[in-house]
Each structure stands twice: as structure tokens, then as C-alpha cells.
Amino acid sequence: MGQQPIVAELKGITKRFPGIVANDTISLQLRKGEIHALLGENGAGKSTLMNILFGLYQPDEGHIEINGQPVVIDGAGKAIELRIGMVHQHFKLVKPFTVAENIILGNEPTKGIKVDIKSANDRVRQLSDQYGLKVDPRVRIEDITVGMQQRVEILKTLYRGADILIFDEPTAVLTVQEIEELIEILRALAREGKSIILITHKLKEIMAIADTCTVIRRGKVVGSVAVKDSSERQLAEMMVGRSVNFQVSKEKSKPGKAILEVSGLTVQGEHGKAVVDDVSFQIRAGEIYGIAGVDGNGQTQLVEAITGMRKASGGSVRVHGQELLGSSVRQVTEAGVSHIPEDRHKHGLVLDFTVSENMVLNNYYRAPYTRSGILNYKAMDDNATKLAAEFDVRMSSIHTEARSLSGGNQQKAIIARELKRDPELIIAVQPTRGLDVGAIEFVHKQLIEARNAGKAVLLVSFELEELYGLSDRLAVIYEGRIMGQMDADEKNEEQIGLMMAGNALGGAPSDPALRQGES
Template sequence: MLLELNGITKKYGDFTANDHINFSLNEQEIHAIVGENGAGKTTLMRMLYGMEKPTSGEIVVSGKKQNIESPNDAIALGIGMVHQHFMLFPPFTIAENVVFHNEPKKGWRYDRKKAADEVAQLAAKFGMNIDPLQIAGDAPVGIQQRVEILKVLYQGADVIILDEPTAVLTPIEVKDLLASLRELVRMGKSIILITHKLNEVMEVSDRVTVLRDGKVTGTLSTKETNPEELSSLMVGRELKANPLPEQETGSEVLSVTNIRMKDKDTEKKLLDNVTFQVHHGEIVGIAGVSGNGQSELIQAITGLAPIENGSVRLNGTDLSNKTVKQIRDAGLSHIPEDRYLWGAAKEANLIDNMMMTDYIKPNFQKSGVLKLKAIRKYVADSLKKFNVKATSIDASAQYLSGGNLQKLIAAREIQKNTPFLLAAEPTRGVDIGAMEFIHQQLIEKRNNGDAVLLISSELSEVLALSDRILVMYEGKIAGEFDRNNASEEKLSILMAGGNN
């Protein structure tokens, strides 16, 4: 046994985050830890990495009880952690990021060439294709993920903890990462994988431990379980299917006509004569590999970036190149694809994040004076409805897990009850229970006669929720399907640039 956690308990006042948890890791094993947001997964691993101190219990590494006081202690024991939110210096090169704090020297000076050579050799050894001289901030997210893994490998880690490593990756990047994990194990490493994506658990792990409300509900051999059993252990009940009932669509809500957008520096076409409509009572899904114009389309519709040509109309009103406020006031709500960049103010509290754009409504203010009691009740009720786990509504948003922040943003935007909702990656980083709930909310909105534009990198999500599906490739609409003749195979062909 490479390491064991025995009876680990972590309390924060009266709140118990981890309750007498037992966990073990074998050599050259991938052991997945799954559970809903707030189940205690990350807290448990932060204790193994020395970022938190257990209230009780013991950590045993290679047969010896260890007192891990800090990440330095963990690293000395060969334990490294790749955090959910990358900890890179964007202006530094990849090599500079990897060797930081362990820089090779030539005399008393930093040896840049040796650093680049060492990082290139390390990457090649583990089958990772990177350029050590590339600026980290310019690298795609999938490459940045590899840099984080290379950092812990450079420190000599034999145990690698990965906290939700695929939360921000595209399907192709996920596939590459999982292949890298298998290569790491083949080369002698052992991996703890924190995730909520059961398909990834089934594909790459050897064992899986399920947490619910801070307790272990099961540890199973992956070969002897299935996603349905794991789901039930995670949420404590059987998940319900969300059927999409047939219904007549109404009049046009969103009309996008021949919009074009190009890169200012390269003149490359980012959107090329994109045209489509969304009607009352329907969900239109957009599928595509990340980087094929989806982000630019979102920004064009919501006013976050100017369009060069064409029009965006909402309920007949031309909103092309209008301000974000003008577009929102016209009846648009928006779950953004990046919850940190566009969706939240991390340092503000949950009240301020929940009330963005709503504080001026008559329910919440009179003559410019905020109705604080009504606001606090609304926020508390919303967080309860969407099961956002937080210590207090006065807490800063930066202390929420990524999944809980996503649920807060979804709650804020869905509850605006606008005629049109643009839902971009609405369930990115959330657990299966929350995913089920958010899907149900989107379907209810559609069933109530509103219009939803769903943009998601999860094909299963697009197929499950959409009445019609559009595929984007290189800034164009490459094809359209209704839900009855769409399939993952047909969509994938168009997403890769093929013909269907």
C-alpha cells in the first residue's frame, strides 16, 4: 500500500467536512474520488497535501505515519497536487513555470537553456507535447494543464493528486489528458483523480471511492461497478430522466442574420455569415469543438464584442452592437461560458453576485434605497433552491467551489424569467445531481414558452436538451438537425470538418 488515510475527520466549527474517512492508494493505480459539490473531496486531498490539518485521523505513507504540515512536507514525501484553478505565471515561459523555486543554475545565475532542456526532456519522457519556450499565458488550456502536471513531476512526485482536471477542457483535450494519465501510471506514477464525470472514471480509473456529505458511501473496483451505481451512491437516490415533451414552437425570439466578426490583428474570420433563429418554446443547441466561433457568437449576441456586419434581433428589436445593459434590458439573460471571467466578481459576497442587474427591480429597492431584508431572503431562498453550499450569503464568492459558483450563476440567470436565455456551458464543473437540476430548469423554461440557446462542449448535453441542433465549424454553421435525426456520430463528423 503506497498511502493510507485512516479515520480522517475535518471540522470547521460545528460543520463536519470529512467524517472518519478511510482511503488508500496502491502503486501504479488511478484511484478516483467522486461526489457532489461540497461532498468533501477537495478538503480531503488538501489535508493529504498539507494545505489543511485534520481534526483527527492519521496519514500513512509507505507504511510510516506522517505529520504533513505544509505542501513542502508533502512534496518531500513525493506527493504533488494539481489544483482545479491553475497556478501559473502567465507572462513566464512554460519552462520558467515548471522549474520555479527549483531553477537550475550556471554558477549563481539562472540557466535558461538548461531549464528549457530539462523541461523538454521531462515532457518527452511522459509523452507530453509542449514547447518549453512558449509563454504560458498564450498556451491553450489543455497545454496549461500539462504544465501543471509537469511542475509536480519536476518536483519528483510519485503520487499526483488531480482536482477536477477536465473541468475546463474541451473533449479533445480531455482525451489527451486521459491518455497522459495512463502513460504516467505506465511510467510508475500513482494518481488520485478528483472528478464528477463518471464516464472519465469508468474509462481511466482502477478503483473509485464515493463521498456524500463528507462520508464514504462506497469504495469499488471500477471493473465491478457502473455509472448508475456510482450515481446512486453520490446523490443517495436514483436520478430521474428529464424527458423533452413535444410541443409547438411559437414566434421568433432571437434572430441572428449574416453576422461576421474578424480578428483585428490577423484579419482571420471568426464568424462568417452566421444565420439562425430561436423561437418561443424551444431549445436550440450549438455543438462544436471549442475554438470554432462559439465564444465569439456568445460575445456578439450579448454585447461583449462588436460585430462587423449583420444583425442580432431580440423580439424584433435590433440589438446589434448595443451595450450589455441595453441587451439585458431587452429581455436576455446569460449564463456565461467562463464563470470567473464573465460570470462573477470573486471578491464580492454572494449577495452582490446574486443581485447583479436585479438590485434596481421594485422588489428590491424603493427610490434608490435597497430593501435589504427582501434581498437577503431572496438570495438565501435562491441558494437553497439550487443547492449552493456556502457557509453564509455574506461569504466571498472566491471561497465557493467551482461547481457551487456555477450553480449560483445559473440560479441568478434562470430566475430572471426573461423571454430568452443564452446558456453557455451551463453545467461545466457541476456534479450530476446539480446537472440534473439545471437541465430540469432549462426544460421548464422551454416548456413555459421561453427561448433557450444552449452552447455546450458536452455532446450528450446538447443531444439530451435540444429541439434543434446546429454545428459550428471554423466560424460557420456547418449543419442543422432536429432532435429526431441527430446522433453523436452525425454531429461529430461535422464538428471535425467532414460532410454528412
């Protein structure tokens, strides 16, 4: 790899925003055919640096060389001209359009005065086959999975002739199988001579695919290492500046009385099919109850029904014996329920509000934040300053809009707000999605401390290691039904895998037609 020529070099790049130095004299080299991981904590400056390479920001100091020539990249158009492409974390696709229509948008081939959609379809299909992307150019974006939409974004960069591809947190929204497929795609791109920069904080993925890893901490380069000569632990320590405990340390739970009692809960989906099907379980004070399952098996609807965000068609949800089914979100909150939602943008934050305002979204109408119907901004600011310090939420100011925070810092802001309300029940859905190892360690510790303080915790996660590490009891959901539950320390991975595939605990399949008259 060392013999390959340098295709891109960033030299002494500095970028300042009000109150913060996002990039501090950063230098980085990318070689032909290399997969180069850019690793750092949430808010370390990774995305800012790559937005500079793609022309979305201009550096205050330093310069960029492409194939040994100094260049000024003053916009995305210039980056594309220099054969640089970027696959953003949040895709930029027009949903009613087809795959091919999205790919050629702004760069349409014509036949006379008409767009030549046939030649576009043929070119997209040829690129898809060449790189093993398996994308049908004629399907609409709204009809394909998130993983397939990401492949469309990759095809868009290839269609425009990119030789340097930047991927910003590409696995954040993918299933386990889609992640494995993406890794194969990246390897195929590198074999074809494409050079790839991978922004991530997932150490396993770096070890699996990257050739080189550059670590950034608080805007500065800590070092670059050959991945084959490194380890997950070494990279983690470089990233956070201290040793990281990968194991969750917790004592055996001492559960008390039932806090949450869910009985016969049923939620109808489209076409009258139950997406939550007669679900019953209870969570006691001082325990973490984990729910495992492949994404899309009713987890979202189950949580939304419990938290008042979705209407249930039957059953009961009680907190401390109080029936909450049919209650509003505020009534559920008032009953002592905190919710760390699956989608932080849609349900966790108001992105155009400041961090200070977001920190009181669920109790702004109470003292000390409201006096005689008037908001007390000083009390709100004091609260935000305290929570940001305690939960290490990094930003230029508490008056910064939430949308300008990195994804991980947005998540930490939500967790700070929800855990500091002193709830009886904490519902945490994918609480560490998009967080670096240091932040994950911190969130895990907070959930364990809440459990030790007698709180009940419902943890929904697609990360089995997280569920094993945190849960006291573990259930598996499949097509809206609970397949069975076990004590987490039993850790029977084979049994859990069978349940996730639809076999109830004890081996009975989930489909009533297959259960031969079982009641």
C-alpha cells in the same frame, strides 16, 4: 492491485469550517501504481480532503501516514518533501515565462552564480519524453494550449520528484481530444509506479481509467469500490443517494412565435478576419436551439455579440422585434435576456461579493432590492435564501464570498439567478460544465421546464449528448459560419461530425475557394 503496498493513508480526517463540516471522519488508502478516483457531488468535500493531503489545510482531527509512517504535512513544501504533488484545477503558471522557467521556479539549478537553463531544458525534455508528455521546454506558457499548460503542471510535480500525484478536476477545461491524451498520460504514470488520486465527478472517465473509486457524500465516505466490478449507474446512485435519470425526458416542442432573430451577424476578430461570419438563425418561444461545434469556432464571440458584451461589425439581433445590436449588457438584460456565461469567474460572478449580492447582480437597482437609492439587504438575503434552497446551492452561509463555493455551486448560483428572472430568452453556454450527475439532471430539468413555459433557449455546448438530449433543433458552427441545422431527433451523428469538420449540410465544404463559385 491488492498486493501493492499502501503509499498513503488518511485516517479519520475531520475538517470544519464555520457552519459546515467539510470532511467528517474520512479514511482512505492509496496503493502504489494505483489510479484512485475520488467521486462526489459539488461541495461534497473532495478538494478539501486533497488540500489536507497536500498541506494547504490542517485537519481538526485524524492523521496521515505516508509509506506507513505518521506525518504532519504543515504546508505544500512539506508535501513536496514527502514526494506528493498536486495539479490544481486552476493552473499556477507565469505566462510570459517559458515552460522550463516555470518548472524550475523556486528550485533553480545553478552553474556558479547563474541559473543553468540548459540543464533545466535537458531535464524537462527528458521527463517529457519518459512520460509521453510531448512538451517543448523552450516555448512560452502564453503561446501554448490549456491542455499543454496542464502537462507543464504535471511536469512541475515530476521535476520535484513526486510519487503521489493529486489531480483536481483535470478534465474540466480540456477538449475531447485532450481528455483522451490525458488519460493515456495518467496510465503511463501509473505504469511507472506513480500513485494517482483523481478528483472528479465524470463517471465515464472513472470507468475508463480508475482502479478504485471512493465516493464521498456531504463530507462522509459512502464506500470504496473496485471500478471493474461497478457501473456508472451504481456510482451515480452512491454519489447522490438516489437513482439518477441519465436520459432527458421531454415532450415534443410546440414552438410559438420567433423570440430571437439573428440575421447576417458578423464579428471581426484580430487581423480583420471574421470570427462570426454572416450568421443567421431564429429561435421560437417554446424551443431549445442547440449550437454544436469544436471549441474556438466562434461560439464565444457569437454569444458575446448577442448579449452586448462584444461589438459586431454587421447584421441584426432582434428580441421580440426590438433591435439589440449595439445595446449595452444592461439594455439586453432589460429586454428579457438571461445569460448563463461560459466563464463563471470572469462573467458570471463577482468573486469577492457574497452569494446574496451575486444573486441580484442584474437587478439590484430595482425594487425591492433598492429603495430610494439605498440597497435593501434584507430583501437581498431573503431572495438568496429562497434561491439557494430551490437550486440546492450548498455553502456555509449566504454571506459567504462567492469565491469560497465549489465550482459546481458557483454554477448553480448563476443558474438560479438567471432562470428566476422570468426571461423571454435564456442563453446557456456550457451550463453543466463542472457539475456532477445529480446537478446536471437538475439543470437539464430546469431548461426543459423553461422551454415548456414558452421561453426560447439558445444552448451552446461541446457535449453532443447534452445537445441531443435537450435541443429541439441543432445547428453546427465551424470557423464562424453555420454549416447547417437539423431537427435534433434526426440525430445524424455522421452528418454532424462532417459539419463540425467544415462540410456544410449537403456536403459542400465551408471554404469559399473550394465551393467553386457558389454564392
